[in-house]
Amino acid sequence: MNRYFQEIRFLPVLLAAALGLAGCGEPEPSNDASSKLQTAKVRVQTVGAKPETITEEVVGTVRAKLQATLEAKVSGRIAQLPVVLGQRVKAGELVARMEAAEIAARLEQANASLEQAEREWRRSSALFGQQAVTRAEYEAVEARHRVAKGSAAEAKAMMGYVELLAPFDGVVTKKWADVGDLAAPGKPLVSLEDSSALQLEADVPEAIASHVLPGATLHVRINAATGPLTGTVAEIAPAADPISRTSRVKLDLPHKPGLRSGQFARLLVPIGQSNFLRVPATAVVQRGQLELVFAVVNQSAQLRLVKTGKRIGDQVEILSGLDAGDSVIIDGPTQLIDGQPVEAR
Helix, strand or coil: CHHHHHHHHHHHHHHHHHHHHHHHCCCCCCCCHHHHCCCEEECEEECEECCEEEEEEEEEEEEEEEEEEEEECCCEEEEECCCCCCCEECCCCEEEEECCHHHHHHHHHHHHHHHHHHHHHHHHHHHHHCCCCCHHHHHHHHHHHHHHHHHHHHHHHHHHCCEEECCCCEEEEEECCCCCCEECECCEEEEEEEEEEEEEEEEEECCCHHHCCCCCEEEEECCCCCCCEEEEEEEECCCCCCCCCEEEEEEEECCCCCCCCCCEEEEEEEEEEECCEEEEHHHCEEECCEEEEEEEECCEEEEEECEEEEEECCEEEEEECCCCCCEEECCCHHHCCCCCEEEEC
């Protein structure tokens, strides 16, 4: 029994000796593995804080400043509709014509009644001058003449509604009906807009509406085809929508190729200034969910874990992980290893 306890007591000593013997046959690994790496020539930039305007994006739509939907003022079948989508029309040009047999008949009847009333009025006027009729009789004839005159004017005006004319120079953007369809008051037939003057309409939340002032120049982003744009605030709704809590804002846009109504746009509303650190986007390395930057410390690449913010052009905001004055590698950081010697070029 005593011999058994003696063997247990010396077991840890034997294990330690065995491990020591096993390690004696291999050389100890070097801790300076980075010294064997090849020196990389890199481009370096010093990190600095630059003032930048903080903006909030508000979505909007590009619309024509002058637009109209033409409707018939009388009922009737459409006899002519000589316009097509995209066609340019001049002010006063025929857009649609309705069948007008009933209106034409009414106008002819009104004109005939007017002619008869005028003859009676002239005869009555002559007799009244000779005191051959009483004043009451003369006034009755005169009243019938005025009624006939008004009926004829009404019929003539109704006849004028048969033709639908363009109210301004513009482009046909939509056709709601075609030849043979029944036109009626309140039923749209053709939509026109003047594409030479465009506006951006956006609903600005009430939290930032105070930053939009009449006459202010704001940046607008639409698409790559139009490039950078600026618009001038032309209208601001005096009251906010009680449901959406937004105020409608309209900005006049400059004429530019590629800009057309109906496009989706973003209005950039300035709400303050920031002094965040910024580095070129090429300096940031994405590895899974991590964002990394190589800083130059003692002529070697040192890996830094950073947190980024908004991207502004080709620059990225750095919220944490770097300090002002640090030097970062901005060219080919994905090819580097932590601790690798570097040389600025």
